[in-house]
Amino acid sequence: MAYLDAASTEPLHPAARDALLAAIDAGWADPARLYGTARRAQMLLERARAEVAELIGARPDEVSFTSSGTQAVHLGVLGTLAGRRRAGTRLVAGAVEHSSVLHAGEVHERAGGEVELVGVSRTGRVDAGAFAEAVARPGTALACLQTANHEVGTLQPVEEAARACREAGVPLLVDAAQSAGRMPLPEGWSVLTASAHKWGGPAGVGVLAVRKGVRWRSPLPEDERERRRVPGFENVPAIVAAVAALRARAEEAETESRRLSALVDRIRAEVPLLVPDVEVVGAPVLRLPHIVTFSCMYVEGEALLTELDKAGFAVSSGSSCTASTLRPSHVLEAMGVLTHGNVRVSLPRGVSEDDIDRFLAVLPDIVRRIRSSLGVH
Amino acid sequence: MWRRRTGGGARRSPEAAQAAERAEPAAPVRPAEPPALTIDALGRKCPIPIIMLAERINQVATGGVVAVLADDPAAFTDVPAWCRLKSHEHVGSYELPQGGWSIHVRRNY
Numbered sequence: 001m002a003y004l005d006a007a008s009t010e011p012l013h014p015a016a017r018d019a020l021l022a023a024i025d026a027g028w029a030d031p032a033r034l035y036g037t038a039r040r041a042q043m044l045l046e047r048a049r050a051e052v053a054e055l056i057g058a059r060p061d062e063v064s065f066t067s068s069g070t071q072a073v074h075l076g077v078l079g080t081l082a083g084r085r086r087a088g089t090r091l092v093a094g095a096v097e098h099s100s101v102l103h104a105g106e107v108h109e110r111a112g113g114e115v116e117l118v119g120v121s122r123t124g125r126v127d128a129g130a131f132a133e134a135v136a137r138p139g140t141a142l143a144c145l146q147t148a149n150h151e152v153g154t155l156q157p158v159e160e161a162a163r164a165c166r167e168a169g170v171p172l173l174v175d176a177a178q179s180a181g182r183m184p185l186p187e188g189w190s191v192l193t194a195s196a197h198k199w200g201g202p203a204g205v206g207v208l209a210v211r212k213g214v215r216w217r218s219p220l221p222e223d224e225r226e227r228r229r230v231p232g233f234e235n236v237p238a239i240v241a242a243v244a245a246l247r248a249r250a251e252e253a254e255t256e257s258r259r260l261s262a263l264v265d266r267i268r269a270e271v272p273l274l275v276p277d278v279e280v281v282g283a284p285v286l287r288l289p290h291i292v293t294f295s296c297m298y299v300e301g302e303a304l305l306t307e308l309d310k311a312g313f314a315v316s317s318g319s320s321c322t323a324s325t326l327r328p329s330h331v332l333e334a335m336g337v338l339t340h341g342n343v344r345v346s347l348p349r350g351v352s353e354d355d356i357d358r359f360l361a362v363l364p365d366i367v368r369r370i371r372s373s374l375g376v377h
Numbered sequence: 378m379w380r381r382r383t384g385g386g387a388r389r390s391p392e393a394a395q396a397a398e399r400a401e402p403a404a405p406v407r408p409a410e411p412p413a414l415t416i417d418a419l420g421r422k423c424p425i426p427i428i429m430l431a432e433r434i435n436q437v438a439t440g441g442v443v444a445v446l447a448d449d450p451a452a453f454t455d456v457p458a459w460c461r462l463k464s465h466e467h468v469g470s471y472e473l474p475q476g477g478w479s480i481h482v483r484r485n486y
Contacts, residue, residue, distance in 0.1 A: 297462070298428050300422075300423075300424060319423075319451070320423065320451045321422060321423075327451075328450065328451045328454060332454065336458060337458050338454075338458045338462070339423065339451045339454050339455055340423040340424040340451055374424070374428060376428055376431075
């Protein structure tokens, strides 16, 4: 099978596998205790923290490990809103943020807060001017912006957003889940979140970094773990493996990203030539190196995924028929692009060019067959 | 759901559109021009409403308006997107009392 769904989860990096196996033996004890094995676990944990801090441009005491990227976002959003309650109750976010940001926003609204979503262009890029205006309005407690979109790969104007936030004195949460380990991280964030399984680490590890001086109060019951930011026993072996993967990715990112980006360019250029009535969505240049999304008119996304799976390709879709909610992806809706017949191809590290050749070879006939089964010729 | 939505906004979600209509009663809620053809796609999931529209748009004269009645939330985004890709004109989307929309499309060629 050709795995082309790296944006859902990246296969475990070999460096993470080695580190995980070693750390399961060396780092299983409770890092909060004082005997030898516990101190060893604590040393592994603190070394991992220092390395992540260096890789993301933070201080070690600003970094906490969470149980997922989603939990990092939930704690980052709700904790900063709680810490900033005196400054205001408005949350500003891009309309195409990950659902974890939007879900945290719903909790905030139910508690009486306000949420303002800033619209995007046809390519999915947040309107930087409108974002700056929204942030500058009195009563803004927090602004959230992803580094890049998880469904269409479009990069967001984080630098402009950071400048606007700095001028308005509003903290900026940057969700780096899709770009960490693939591209250099932006500066200017107050809170940064990321997810290890997206960069080739194991599942169950997220990163939450809160800049010194940013007011933050835990929205959850607290315990002594992770500087009182994340309750619960740390998964030290998985954290060690996650950091090993991030370090390995950072070393190979430039070369591999260039290779993957060239393959994405090929798919972007060739799909519309091979398949009639297709719209490739997302920004063509200002984008992640590994994601390409297109929609095929007159085709059900679910049928497309099923047929591609039979042909040996794992991809995903933002079409409503593939979602449990029966609603199309909020990202495609906000962009105003076709939501049916949608396919997201996201390339894992090391994907072979042969796989892309084969994908481009089987796709036209699959689309033709599905269309003719619906009476479209 | 969401209180406000600003800037950019290639298209608005059904909820946002409904919220905006509540907030801005001045917005047109009725079509100015009666459709020459009405396609009933209520209860049909995308891509069926689009397929029905593509099949039948040539039944009206150039410049004529087709109304697609649909209640799949995907159609709210997909009919205007189809118009853009096929160079027809999305005239407007009007809420139906029973739920869903009457989505008006002008045949341009």
